[in-house]
Amino acid sequence: MTADFDTLTFAGVSRYFGRRRALNGVSFSVRAGEVVALLGANGSGKSTLLSIAATLLAPSAGEVRYGAGTAGEGGAALRGRIGMLGHDLYIYPELTAAENLEFFARLYGLDRVQARVEEALDLAALSDRAHDPAGSFSRGMRQRLALERALLHRPRLLLLDEPFTGLDDVSSIALRERLARERQRGAMALVTTHELEAIEDLVDGAYVLTKGRAHPLPAGTGSLRDRYRRQLQA
Amino acid sequence: MSFFSTALLVVRKDLLVESRSREVVYTALLFAMSCMLVFAFGLVKEGQVVTDAAAAILWITIAFAGTLALGRVFDRERQNETLRALLLAPASRASIYVGKFLGVFALLVMVELVVVPLVALMFGARLFRHPWLMIGLLAAGSIGYAAVGTLFAAMLARSRSRGALLPVLLYPITVPVIIGGVRGTAALLGPEADLAVARAWLMMLVSFDAVFVTLSLWTFEPAMTD
Numbered sequence: 337m338t339a340d341f342d343t344l345t346f347a348g349v350s351r352y353f354g355r356r357r358a359l360n361g362v363s364f365s366v367r368a369g370e371v372v373a374l375l376g377a378n379g380s381g382k383s384t385l386l387s388i389a390a391t392l393l394a395p396s397a398g399e400v401r402y403g404a405g406t407a408g409e410g411g412a413a414l415r416g417r418i419g420m421l422g423h424d425l426y427i428y429p430e431l432t433a434a435e436n437l438e439f440f441a442r443l444y445g446l447d448r449v450q451a452r453v454e455e456a457l458d459l460a461a462l463s464d465r466a467h468d469p470a471g472s473f474s475r476g477m478r479q480r481l482a483l484e485r486a487l488l489h490r491p492r493l494l495l496l497d498e499p500f501t502g503l504d505d506v507s508s509i510a511l512r513e514r515l516a517r518e519r520q521r522g523a524m525a526l527v528t529t530h531e532l533e534a535i536e537d538l539v540d541g542a543y544v545l546t547k548g549r550a551h552p553l554p555a556g557t558g559s560l561r562d563r564y565r566r567q568l569q570a
Numbered sequence: 571m572s573f574f575s576t577a578l579l580v581v582r583k584d585l586l587v588e589s590r591s592r593e594v595v596y597t598a599l600l601f602a603m604s605c606m607l608v609f610a611f612g613l614v615k616e617g618q619v620v621t622d623a624a625a626a627i628l629w630i631t632i633a634f635a636g637t638l639a640l641g642r643v644f645d646r647e648r649q650n651e652t653l654r655a656l657l658l659a660p661a662s663r664a665s666i667y668v669g670k671f672l673g674v675f676a677l678l679v680m681v682e683l684v685v686v687p688l689v690a691l692m693f694g695a696r697l698f699r700h701p702w703l704m705i706g707l708l709a710a711g712s713i714g715y716a717a718v719g720t721l722f723a724a725m726l727a728r729s730r731s732r733g734a735l736l737p738v739l740l741y742p743i744t745v746p747v748i749i750g751g752v753r754g755t756a757a758l759l760g761p762e763a764d765l766a767v768a769r770a771w772l773m774m775l776v777s778f779d780a781v782f783v784t785l786s787l788w789t790f791e792p793a794m795t796d
Contacts (some may be wrong), residue, residue: 442579
């Protein structure tokens, strides 16, 4: 199996934590260049599904296929094609913005480390704060840094858990534009969010997770939030 | 990126983070010194130390301070979920483990650099009479303790009761390390140092290390995936 892939397929994925069922036979696919939203109430299994897609959790039943292969077959090389931004931002507050990016660039075995770090700092609009500890940044600045950290290695699959939480309008617009660029590059993205207006024009499809099951959000009239509400009431 | 380059990158990052906060070293050192003071009040009578007490005090202090350091090192990775970022990297997970293990070992060495002279001073223990054997015992004991401790601390990093569970799991498993360290050190502290016994315990510790490091490398990946 080559590390790269152009589809992500969940096939009957279930996950139990003890006797509690977090996911129940989730099945759907995402193709390269698509942004798919995962919607649902808190505790509906969205973050669990992202962790499984990231290979950090193994499904209790079913499988996830990256192109033609599984996480076990892809191993470390497959992880090198995945970028994840969690609700906790995966950055070290004691290290500066530049040190955080440099550490992860080296960990991913990237070439031209300094050039990539400078480019990422520029895209995060943090060039003038490059040598300040990340712990001294506002939530929005840390979020921008964390997003560039997740994108440093130009992943094929981008997993974003509540990326709009705590962002002001300017940062929110910048994040949307960044995601649009990644989609154009051929990345596929799974995004969980409660800020439906923020992703309205960005998503190619959406799934609503209810009691561990994923239901496709039907296309129709009205905004994403209207359709989501109609789905919940159905 | 090669296995050892990744491990070195992780340990360098850990030491850089620690050099900025100095939280773990200071906390572990203060705790170690408090431990020794308690032992000094309890075990020294009229200026005389209970036989073999210095060896036990040294190793118990290292074990207690080490547990504190282990907990904090992984709390730090948990607070911003950076452990998940490390596990997501396209590097061998065993190399991540080795990096974290080396970081914990370095912290133990820093604690020992202060604790060993203090034990020698406070309890009149002749710890520097056979320095190479003593260094060997300390190094082998610390490797075994850090190897198991790193594995358990990583496994418990996301558990709510990790503070209580870490010592409960760690101490029974590392009893052979503590016994080896105490008996080996005690053999060096008598009026006539028993070098043969100290060497035998050192070899025993090296054997424990080989088993503990191998098992930890083997189990880290599956333990971290679920």
